[in-house]
Amino acid sequence: MNPHRRNLLLRSAAAVAATAVRGPAFAIGGADATSADVHIELSAELDEVAIRPGAETRVWRYRAKLLAGAPAALDTSMLAPIIRVHRGQRVRIDLINDLPESTIIHWHGLHVPEDMDGHPRFAIAPGERYRYAFTVRNRAGSYWFHPHPHGRTGRQVYAGLAGLFLVSDDDEAALALPSGAFDMPLVIQDRNFDQDNQLVYPGGALAAAPQGGGMMGGRMGSMMGGMGGMGGMGGGMASMKGVFGDTILVNGVPNVLRPVERRAYRLRLFNACNSRTLKLAWSDNTALQVIASDGGLLDAPVRRDYVMLAPAERVELWVDFSRWPAGAGPVLESHAFDTGMGTGSMMRSMMGGDNTLANGAAFPVCQFKVGPAAVAGPAMPQRLTPMAPPQDRLAVNAARPKVFELTMGMMRWGINGLGFDMLAASELETVKLGTQEIWEFRNDSGAMMGMTMPHSMHIHGLQFRVIQRSVSGSHARGYDTVKAGLVDGGWKDTVLVMPGERVRVLLRFEDFTGLFLYHCHMLEHEDIGMMRNYRVVA
Numbered sequence: 001m002n003p004h005r006r007n008l009l010l011r012s013a014a015a016v017a018a019t020a021v022r023g024p025a026f027a028i029g030g031a032d033a034t035s036a037d038v039h040i041e042l043s044a045e046l047d048e049v050a051i052r053p054g055a056e057t058r059v060w061r062y063r064a065k066l067l068a069g070a071p072a073a074l075d076t077s078m079l080a081p082i083i084r085v086h087r088g089q090r091v092r093i094d095l096i097n098d099l100p101e102s103t104i105i106h107w108h109g110l111h112v113p114e115d116m117d118g119h120p121r122f123a124i125a126p127g128e129r130y131r132y133a134f135t136v137r138n139r140a141g142s143y144w145f146h147p148h149p150h151g152r153t154g155r156q157v158y159a160g161l162a163g164l165f166l167v168s169d170d171d172e173a174a175l176a177l178p179s180g181a182f183d184m185p186l187v188i189q190d191r192n193f194d195q196d197n198q199l200v201y202p203g204g205a206l207a208a209a210p211q212g213g214g215m216m217g218g219r220m221g222s223m224m225g226g227m228g229g230m231g232g233m234g235g236g237m238a239s240m241k242g243v244f245g246d247t248i249l250v251n252g253v254p255n256v257l258r259p260v261e262r263r264a265y266r267l268r269l270f271n272a273c274n275s276r277t278l279k280l281a282w283s284d285n286t287a288l289q290v291i292a293s294d295g296g297l298l299d300a301p302v303r304r305d306y307v308m309l310a311p312a313e314r315v316e317l318w319v320d321f322s323r324w325p326a327g328a329g330p331v332l333e334s335h336a337f338d339t340g341m342g343t344g345s346m347m348r349s350m351m352g353g354d355n356t357l358a359n360g361a362a363f364p365v366c367q368f369k370v371g372p373a374a375v376a377g378p379a380m381p382q383r384l385t386p387m388a389p390p391q392d393r394l395a396v397n398a399a400r401p402k403v404f405e406l407t408m409g410m411m412r413w414g415i416n417g418l419g420f421d422m423l424a425a426s427e428l429e430t431v432k433l434g435t436q437e438i439w440e441f442r443n444d445s446g447a448m449m450g451m452t453m454p455h456s457m458h459i460h461g462l463q464f465r466v467i468q469r470s471v472s473g474s475h476a477r478g479y480d481t482v483k484a485g486l487v488d489g490g491w492k493d494t495v496l497v498m499p500g501e502r503v504r505v506l507l508r509f510e511d512f513t514g515l516f517l518y519h520c521h522m523l524e525h526e527d528i529g530m531m532r533n534y535r536v537v538a
């Protein structure tokens with residue numbers, strides 16, 4: 001079918017008054033419309049949900065509908081839809097934009113062609129559709145999806161747009177890990193609410209129904225204002241530091257008390273906060289058994305007293321709740337750590353003064369309540385999935401890693417002094433298909449303005465390995481508050497880069513040429529331009 005005709009058909013199928021239909025009709029030429037294993041429609045739309053006692057909260061959310069495939073492929077019991085697929089499956093997902101502004105979806109962590117990756121150049125206007133069609137090539141793991149329009153990602157995620165994309169495969173199945181109700185995703189987010197239970201975000205009300213002058217014409221829940229237009233000191237500060245909420249939500253719910261049976265669970269932890277880094281630990285200092293990172297299962301479980309989780313990172317834990325007595329209530333907490341901002345500086349008071357729960361502060365995340373009787377469950381496997389060590393000597397630039405300085409200038413974050421440019425990739429940012437490269441992220445800047453902070457560097461389109469970390473002496477003490485919680489042994493798509501730290505990662509560019517993003521996943525940093533393209537050439 002020619003692309004023009006297909007688009008006409010898609011448009012006539014849309015209930016909305018689409019002004020155009022976008023999306024890669026070209027990409028499904030080979031995988032014909034009838035051949036997808038899973039077909040899901042995701043409508044990004046306005047809604048109101050009960051989050052706190054009292055008034056409902058206006059949110060933006062993905063409403064998901066399974067159009068084809070096994071019922072287990074879609075779970076809509078949470079605010080965020082959960083898509084469950086098996087490696088090798090062909091998925092088709094239709095995004096319908098029923099928001100009052102442009103949007104696009106990025107499949108975080110998935111290895112997909114450039115036009116399936118949700119680059120902001122593919123953002124669709126209100127009323128439009130985008131069809132995703134790709135084969136799931138990733139290993140089993142806890143991936144997720146969220147909006148990625150340029151300059152609006154922080155706001156859209158904050159409003160509630162996110163979902164999980166959980167991949168299974170045969171290697172994972174052979175391990176017989178806890179499944180069903182014992183395989184528990186926990187999506188951690190922080191939000192600020194006003195007295196009417198509405199979300200507060202710099203620049204004004206988020207989720208008001210379009211009325212009068214559109215969404216910006218709604219109630220002003222502004223704490224600082226100006227961020228939308230990037231004007232004004234307040235908006236600039238919000239963009240510089242990120243947005244931190246004082247209410248912690250787990251799967252969209254505050255103050256969770258989660259009943260569990262006295263047996264083994266697989267907990268999938270997602271840091272879906274806009275900018276907050278977490279330092280996760282059990283309240284009674286029980287060690288964490290980590291079995292997976294961003295890109296799936298580790299070689300073998302590793303033990304940590306706490307685990308650092310930067311924005312967009314994931315870990316999976318093996319938790320045996322039978323270690324606690326019946327009726328006990330272990331609490332998953334985030335512990336205090338040093339963000340490198342220093343204390344008492346004017347910058348710190350300016351940047352921390354507007355919220356009660358600063359980045360690096362301690363708080364409870366989720367309380368569990370252990371059931372009465374021990375229940376038989378599986379024992380933790382000693383080996384998970386075999387993983388070859390990173391072959392960094394095979395990198396084409398093994399002798400001279402590419403350097404990416406995380407920089408700040410003119411109240412904007414950047415990378416090597418550059419902001420985002422929609423279609424540009426420099427020579428440094430051009431890589432050859434089929435090669436491996438070493439990239440080094442350096443978080444040395446910002447000190448001039450007292451603006452040192454952790455960043456969370458995400459690379460689209462692939463999974464990488466962390467091969468080396470070093471930290472400058474002046475930041476060693478702060479680093480001591482996080483270093484025992486890093487989990488670098490597995491596949492990663494996002495990596496915490498602490499103040500004064502240099503992190504080397506090994507990337508392999510496979511299968512797809514094209515233009516992909518890399519950026520800080522503190523979404524306010526990303527939106528202000530701490531994002532660049534890299535281009536894979538044949």
Ligand SMILES: [Cu+2]
Pocket residue numbers: 413454455456520521522525526530
């Ligand atoms: Cu950042």
